[in-house]
Amino acid sequence: MGIQITPSILNADFANLGEEVARIGSADWVHVDVMDNHFVPNLTFGPTMVEALARSTQTPLDAHLMIEDPDHNALAYVEAGCGSVTFHVEAAQAPVRLARELRSHGARASMALKPATPIEPYEDLLPELDMLLVMTVEPGFGGQKFLDLCLPKIRRARALMDKHGVETWLQVDGGVSLETIERCAEAGADVFVAGSAVYSADDPDAMVAELRAKAEAAVTA
Numbered sequence: 037m038g039i040q041i042t043p044s045i046l047n048a049d050f051a052n053l054g055e056e057v058a059r060i061g062s063a064d065w066v067h068v069d070v071m072d073n074h075f076v077p078n079l080t081f082g083p084t085m086v087e088a089l090a091r092s093t094q095t096p097l098d099a100h101l102m103i104e105d106p107d108h109n110a111l112a113y114v115e116a117g118c119g120s121v122t123f124h125v126e127a128a129q130a131p132v133r134l135a136r137e138l139r140s141h142g143a144r145a146s147m148a149l150k151p152a153t154p155i156e157p158y159e160d161l162l163p164e165l166d167m168l169l170v171m172t173v174e175p176g177f178g179g180q181k182f183l184d185l186c187l188p189k190i191r192r193a194r195a196l197m198d199k200h201g202v203e204t205w206l207q208v209d210g211g212v213s214l215e216t217i218e219r220c221a222e223a224g225a226d227v228f229v230a231g232s233a234v235y236s237a238d239d240p241d242a243m244v245a246e247l248r249a250k251a252e253a254a255v256t257a
């Protein structure tokens with residue numbers, strides 16, 4: 037599939053989300069950060085708003101659910117029109133059942149790890165997943181500093197994917213910018229979420245292109 041850039045609308049203007057998404061026409065996905073004020077200390081939006089967003093753009097939506105009880109709430113985001121749904125393993129009661137349910141309803145199933153959550157206990161789940169998200173900040177807020185301590189986990193996750201021979205995408209989220217994206221790509225990530233880097237740029241779509249070029253150069257170097 038190659039390199040994919042997935043801007044997060046967390047730092048976009050929430051009063052004009054349709055227009056904000058239209059500013060990133062070359063993005064592969066739009067990353068929507070769903071926060072419930074319980075799993076993380078921040079509150080964003082739910083399925084009704086995500087559904088409205090899905091109707092406003094042709095770009096597929098990549099939902100990142102930072103919520104408690106994804107087992108009972110994740111499917112609503114498939115029904116809202118998301119092509120990919122990520123749940124946190126720290127919150128899921130039955131991650132295999134949940135991943136299978138998401139896939140059976142036509143979405144890509146993805147599982148996220150917070151910075152302190154290791155990949156090794158979940159190695160055998162990789163064939164059940166279309167994507168693994170390795171968080172590179174503590175979830176909850178945009179604009180945080182990239183945590184270099186997560187890079188070895190990205191490398192280990194890529195090695196485990198190679199070992200299992202799976203096509204699982206490896207996404208990184210948090211503090212991804214022109215300064216940090218090469219490190220992530222070299223470590224083995226192929227899907228890059230960038231929020232503040234994209235929406236603080238004068239031309240968000242040009243920033244998507246710049247991020248893509250840096251990541252592609254890092255893997256072909």
Ligand SMILES: O=C(CO)[C@H](O)[C@H](O)COP(=O)(O)O
Nearest residue numbers: 175176178179210211231232
């Ligand atoms: O999941 C997230 C925070 O929990 C966001 O996707 C992420 O932080 C994007 O914003 P930035 O690129 O500014 O870090």
Ligand SMILES: [Fe+2]
Nearest residue numbers: 044069100209
């Ligand atoms: Fe996110």
